[in-house]
Amino acid sequence: MSVQKILAISGKPGLYELKLQTRTGFVAESLLDGKRITVGMRSNVSLLSEIAVYTYSEEIRLFDVFKAIATKENDGLAISHKENDDKLRSYFREILPEFDEDRVYTSDIKKVLNWYNTLQPKGLVTVEALSKEDAKEETAE
Template sequence: MNLEKVLSISGKPGLYVLRVQTRTGFVAESLSDGKKITVNLKSNVSLLSEISIYTYDGEKPLTEIMNNIAVKHNYEQAISHKEDNETLLAYLREVMPDYDEDRVYASDVKKILNWYNTLQAKGMAVETPAEETEAVVAETVEGVKE
């Protein structure tokens, strides 16, 4: 899953795709309704590709977690982000067993699942060539072990 140009803009609902950089900021397109907005450089913007989740060993990129969710659900919709907190945290434990339970909250899991389901609905939850290569390498390694 490629999250390179997918943005979360503080104060604005949903996700956006970076379209064009301008002298004073950039133009982003909403994934929910397709409307384009201009965002100045003072806005608090997060690239999804730069977001990480705390683990006991450090941090894991959001891309890796989204890929785990996609594989678990065969690139289909995941559970709803509106589930109760215990269900959400249990779900994250299945997808990422080593997440730091003291530093990752149910609200974080809600965002991740909401973002994943939004991306999946827009057809962006697809296997990337790098993932395909990793799958082939993993199968080859397993074949060599036998």
């Protein structure tokens, strides 16, 4: 499984892996329970590889944020996304000190931490795995 095929589907809980494309959309498998669903073209779907976090100077790719969390936590789990808002913001400030506090909401931080904690037990967001993905992207360019 590659982190490049991980999806967030609006209105559906958790994350999904893109399995195959169909004429009317695609088939995705839940990372939470393994159930497969068909997703139509009208659904709002985001590839995690295309998501970025605002900073004061630029946008940082989500996987670079995941790499910073993995480095801080020695490839372990991050704090729970259910912590209070102040604790979440201060934790995120440790990981990404220059994040734009006006444009990155607490709900965004909760999503990032929830997604990280979903992907981490599957070995997809370790420093080593994310470094390999970076190397693949550089050779593709």
